[in-house]
Amino acid sequence: MTEGLVVWVMLAPLLGAVTALLGKLLRPLQRPLSILGTASLAVPAVILTLLLGPVMSGESLRYALGGWPEPYGISLVLDGISWFSCAITTVIAAAVALFSLGRRRYEAGYFFFLLIMVAGMYGVALTGDLFTLFVSFEVVAVTVYVLIAWEETDTGLAASYKYLILSTVGILFFLFGIFLVYRDLGVLSISLISRALAEAGGVRNTRFMHLALAFLCGGIGVRTAFIPFHTWLPEAHAYAPHPISAMLSGAMIKVSFFALVRVVLEFGGTYLFELLMWIGAVTALAAVLSALAQSDVKRLLAYHSISQLGYVLAVFGAGSALALTASFSHALNHALFKSLLFLTVGAAVSFTGHRNIHRIPPLGRTMPLFSAAFFAGALSISGIPPFNGFASKGLITTGMEGSAAYPLLWVTSFLTIASFIKLSRIFLPGPRRAGTTPSSGNSNQGSVPGILQTSVVTVLAILCLGTGMFGGSMAHGLYRIIHGTAPDAIPRLFSAKKLLGVLPAVLLGTAAFVGVSTQWGRQIAGRIRRMAPELRTVLLFFFVGLLVFAVVAY
Amino acid sequence: MTWILICAIFVVGLWGITHQANMVKKVMGLSIANSAIILLFVYYGSLSGTTAPIEGSGDPMVDPLPQALMLTAIVVAVCVMSLALVIVYRLYQRFGTLDIRGVERGAWKLND
Numbered sequence: 001m002t003e004g005l006v007v008w009v010m011l012a013p014l015l016g017a018v019t020a021l022l023g024k025l026l027r028p029l030q031r032p033l034s035i036l037g038t039a040s041l042a043v044p045a046v047i048l049t050l051l052l053g054p055v056m057s058g059e060s061l062r063y064a065l066g067g068w069p070e071p072y073g074i075s076l077v078l079d080g081i082s083w084f085s086c087a088i089t090t091v092i093a094a095a096v097a098l099f100s101l102g103r104r105r106y107e108a109g110y111f112f113f114l115l116i117m118v119a120g121m122y123g124v125a126l127t128g129d130l131f132t133l134f135v136s137f138e139v140v141a142v143t144v145y146v147l148i149a150w151e152e153t154d155t156g157l158a159a160s161y162k163y164l165i166l167s168t169v170g171i172l173f174f175l176f177g178i179f180l181v182y183r184d185l186g187v188l189s190i191s192l193i194s195r196a197l198a199e200a201g202g203v204r205n206t207r208f209m210h211l212a213l214a215f216l217c218g219g220i221g222v223r224t225a226f227i228p229f230h231t232w233l234p235e236a237h238a239y240a241p242h243p244i245s246a247m248l249s250g251a252m253i254k255v256s257f258f259a260l261v262r263v264v265l266e267f268g269g270t271y272l273f274e275l276l277m278w279i280g281a282v283t284a285l286a287a288v289l290s291a292l293a294q295s296d297v298k299r300l301l302a303y304h305s306i307s308q309l310g311y312v313l314a315v316f317g318a319g320s321a322l323a324l325t326a327s328f329s330h331a332l333n334h335a336l337f338k339s340l341l342f343l344t345v346g347a348a349v350s351f352t353g354h355r356n357i358h359r360i361p362p363l364g365r366t367m368p369l370f371s372a373a374f375f376a377g378a379l380s381i382s383g384i385p386p387f388n389g390f391a392s393k394g395l396i397t398t399g400m401e402g403s404a405a406y407p408l409l410w411v412t413s414f415l416t417i418a419s420f421i422k423l424s425r426i427f428l429p430g431p432r433r434a435g436t437t438p439s440s441g442n443s444n445q446g447s448v449p450g451i452l453q454t455s456v457v458t459v460l461a462i463l464c465l466g467t468g469m470f471g472g473s474m475a476h477g478l479y480r481i482i483h484g485t486a487p488d489a490i491p492r493l494f495s496a497k498k499l500l501g502v503l504p505a506v507l508l509g510t511a512a513f514v515g516v517s518t519q520w521g522r523q524i525a526g527r528i529r530r531m532a533p534e535l536r537t538v539l540l541f542f543f544v545g546l547l548v549f550a551v552v553a554y
Numbered sequence: 555m556t557w558i559l560i561c562a563i564f565v566v567g568l569w570g571i572t573h574q575a576n577m578v579k580k581v582m583g584l585s586i587a588n589s590a591i592i593l594l595f596v597y598y599g600s601l602s603g604t605t606a607p608i609e610g611s612g613d614p615m616v617d618p619l620p621q622a623l624m625l626t627a628i629v630v631a632v633c634v635m636s637l638a639l640v641i642v643y644r645l646y647q648r649f650g651t652l653d654i655r656g657v658e659r660g661a662w663k664l665n666d
Contacts, residue, residue, distance in 0.1 A: 072619075131623055138630045145637055154648050158661035161577065161641050168584050168634055169571060175591050175627065182620070183598060235662070535654055539572045 002051060006063040006078045009044040009086060010122045013093075016040025017115035023108030034111045038097040041115075044090050044122065048083065055083045056477075058484020062128065070189055075128040077191070080482040084328060085125035085258040088335050091463075092250040093118045095456050099343055100243045102452035110150060114247070117143035121255045129189040130178050130216070133259060134171065137223065140252065141167055148240040159235035162535055166232045167222050169542060174219025180212035194266040203268050210553035213267045218546040220263065223256035226313050227283040228545035230306045231538040234290075237302035242346025245298060249305040250339030254331045257312060261324075270319065275552045277317025281405035284310030284412040292419040292516055293525035296355050297345050300423055301338070304381065307412060308334045314405055315396045322487070323399035325479045330392035332478075333467060337380035337389060340460040344374040347449050347457075348426055357423065362430025369454050371427040376461035378424055380468065382417045382509070384502060388464050391471025391493050398491045410505075417509025418516065556597055564590035575653050577642045581635060588631045595620040595627075 016037040023033030054061060060079035064070065078086075097114060100106045120143065123136030141164075149160040182188060184206065185196045203209045221229040233253075237245050264272055284307045291303030312334065316327040347370055354360045364371045380387035393413065400406045467474055471493045479487040515521050533541070567590055570583025599620030605611050607618035642652070649657050 131626070135626060135630065138634065142630075142633050142637060145634075145641070149641060149644070152644065155661050157641055157645050157648065158657055161638070161645060161657075164634070164638050164641065165571065165580060165584065168638075169568070169587075172584075172587055172591055176594075179591070179594055179598070182595075534658055536572060 002054065003061050003063045005047045005051065006061055006076050006126065007065065009047050009078075010076070010119055010126060012040045012043035013115045013119040013122065017112050017119065020108050020111035020115060024112070030108045034108050035101060037108075037111050037115055038094075038101060041090060041094045041097060041118070044086065045094070048087055048090060051078060051083065052481075055080055056480045056484070070128075070192065071187060074132050075189065076126040077128040078126060080484060081258055081262055082125045084332075084478070084481055085255050086122055088254055088332060089118060089121045089125065089251050092247060092335055092339050093121075095339060095343075095460055096243045096247045096250075099246070099453050099456045102450045102456070106241075106243075110147075113143045113146050113150075114244075117147065117247070117252075121251060124255050124259050128191065130181060130193075131188050134174060134178060137171060137174070137220075137256075137259075140255075141171070141223075144236075144244075144248065144252065147244045148236050150244065151241050153239060155235070155239040156241075159232075159239045162538070163232040163236045165535065166229075166538060166542060169539065170219045170222030170229070172219075173215045173546060177212045177215030177219065180208050180215070184208055184212075190262065190266050194268070197268055204271065209267070210269075211550060213263070213269050213272070214546070214549035214553040216263050216267075217260065217269075217272070217549050218542075220256055220260045221545065221549075222542070223253065224260055224309065224313075225253050225306055226279055226309060227286060227306075228541040228548075230283065230287070231533055231541055233306055234299050234302045237305060237342075238296060238298040242298075242342060242350065245302070245346065246339035246342035249302070249342055250335040253305065253309055254312075254335055257309065257331065261316060261327075272549075272552065273317045273319045275317070275549070277314050277403065277405050280310045280312070280314030280317055281408040282310070283307065284314060285408045285415075288412045288415045288419065290528055290531075292415055292422070292512070293528035295357050295525075295529065297349060297357050297360065297423065297426065298342070298355060300357070300419060301341055301345060304341075304416070304419070305334075305338055307416065308338065308381070311393075311396060311409060311412070314409060315399045317405075318400045318403055320399065321479070321483060322395070322490075324482060325475055325487070326392065326395035326399035328482060329395055329471075329475055329478050332474075333380065333388040333392045333464075336460060336467065337377045337387075337464050340373060340377040340457060340464060341381065343453075343457050343460070344370050344377065345423075345426075347453065351448065357426060360426040362426065362428045364427055364429030367427075367448065370449065370457060371429070373457040373461040374427045375424065376464050378420045380464045382420050383413055383505070385494065385499060386465065386468045388466075388468035388471065390498075390502070391468050391474070394471070394491070394493045394498050395475055397498075414505040414508040415512055417506060418512035421510065421513040422516065560590050560593050560597065563587075563593065575655055577645065577652050577654050577657070578639070580654065581638045581642060584638070585631070585635050588627075592624045592627060592631075595624045 020034050020037030023030040060077055063076045065074040117140055120136050120139030127133045127136055145160050145164050149156045185193055187193055197203050200206050203213060225233040237248050287303045287307035287310060291300050291307060294300040312327050312331050315323050348360060348363055349355055352360050380389040383389040383393040472490055475490050516525060564587055567583045567587025571580050574580055599617045603614040603616035605613040605615055607615045645657055646652055649660050
């Protein structure tokens with residue numbers, strides 16, 4: 001009976017999407033139908049809460065769609081990883097949908113695409129076989145292309161095209177990987193593949209399976225956006241509508257990352273860990289350097305998404321059970337604070353009509369609650385106690401103990417602080433009249449955000465604080481969800497040593513900020529900013545990345 | 555021989571995506587590369603038998619699964635290609651060119 005519930009996680013947003021689409025036909029009912037569609041997200045939330053018990057005791061629930069058994073039919077699997085992936089999707093999707101409801105400009109069609117995208121993300125999380133994974137990825141992708149270009153700005157359209165080309169090339173290689181798997185093993189179900197590979201004596205003992213794994217990783221890598229597959233992300237996330245940016249950064253890249261984790265673990269690709277760890281660390285550092293150089297507020301945040309994903313990937317590559325928990329916990333925390341940051345900064349952008357960090361007047365007095373929420377997010381991402389970034393970065397430190405890649409992450413942490421000192425000037429309380437008179441003659445100036453939007457960001461800010469204060473028990477619960485057993489010991493998060501460790505990072509961060517503000521620093525920043533790669537370079541990056549994976553596989 | 559031909563089609567597609575500046579031709583390249591993957595599955599499936607996968611004829615049937623999978627993949631590809639062409643059309647209306655370099659120069663310049 002409980003297995004039957006799993007399919008409703010996916011069906012509910014699909015039905016919600018249809019409801020929202022009806023609103024396009026029945027104009028007067030547009031708004032109530034959009035609200036009804038959004039309300040369908042409550043169904044997965046309830047089901048996931050109900051199923052938390054079985055998942056925590058290490059069960060994995062299987063549901064065969066249409067009653068067809070495993071080798072032929074499509075099966076949905078709800079285990080720890082997919083439960084967690086669905087949970088993140090639900091939280092962020094609900095926040096984003098409510099935030100969008102607060103702005104009248106988003107109509108029924110927008111909610112239709114948003115809900116289809118959510119259904120696709122549940123599909124990616126729950127699917128039990130590789131081909132359904134491909135289809136779900138494409139469902140997500142098609143809706144994302146539409147949503148990035150939703151406001152039909154020049155930049156939005158160009159970003160959408162760039163993402164379309166790159167991710168379709170990625171998914172072609174993914175499909176090729178599926179072909180290799182089907183040819184050699186004759187099955188597509190992930191659990192059967194895992195069994196077949198175990199019988200063959202591991203993925204390295206087969207002739208082509210490590211190549212297949214490399215292609216699968218490359219295909220998912222484009223969606224997950226780590227170096228060298230990250231190049232679509234800054235534009236796509238920066239020029240999408242603000243709620244969509246929050247959704248992409250908060251949930252979409254995480255869901256793809258969890259798919260990557262599942263594929264790598266089930267294939268037994270432990271030999272990739274070393275590579276993933278280094279890729280993660282380099283991604284974190286390189287992206288934060290680019291972020292520090294940006295002057296466009298949303299591009300800055302987009303680069304931070306790449307950088308924080310580098311953390312998640314690096315600690316996953318460390319490989320221990322605790323490291324996996326740390327990685328997932330940082331994924332959750334990043335989902336919370338990054339969607340919060342995108343929503344608040346997005347509100348500032350649509351309020352003033354400017355995207356440049358130096359043109360946005362200080363808004364602290366005009367939007368006090370938004371500013372407070374922004375600072376909660378900024379302190380989280382900088383890893384300042386007691387916010388959640390501190391908690392998961394503490395776990396990462398323990399998870400990566402003794403690893404050679406850790407210094408890169410440490411440098412990243414204070415550069416993150418520097419770039420958020422730079423960004424936070426837009427939410428400082430300015431002079432009395434500064435915020436109320438944005439530059440005259442500005443046609444696309446918006447209104448102050450409504451009560452619904454304010455409450456969404458407030459709730460997200462409280463969640464950031466809460467997951468930080470109770471970081472220890474969060475990590476404990478997470479460990480049980482992923483591994484099905486209670487952990488031996490979770491390191492203490494708020495020990496004096498760790499609290500003191502924040503101090504030098506803050507000092508170095510301030511120093512780095514001062515360094516960037518000098519004449520010399522600005523010149524370098526300008527040079528980095530102009531390095532935005534063309535589509536052709538981006539594609540070459542992709543092939544090089546694929547080659548690296550294939551070579552490491554051998 | 556057939557394998558080599560399929561491989562050649564795939565490479566032609568990829569070459570189109572990377573080396574053509576025209577956005578419509580890039581979409582064509584995607585479509586060609588995608589067809590190569592579809593041919594790959596269908597050709598591999600066709601090696602496993604001699605008749606269509608319908609019960610009762612007595613001859614060894616081909617494996618129906620690759621065909622079923624590729625039907626889905628074709629549908630997905632049609633969606634993506636048509637959406638890509640819509641985006642190209644809109645970009646053409648905005649920038650008055652189909653050259654990706656011109657579009658990128660125009661698009662990323664606006665925002666600083």
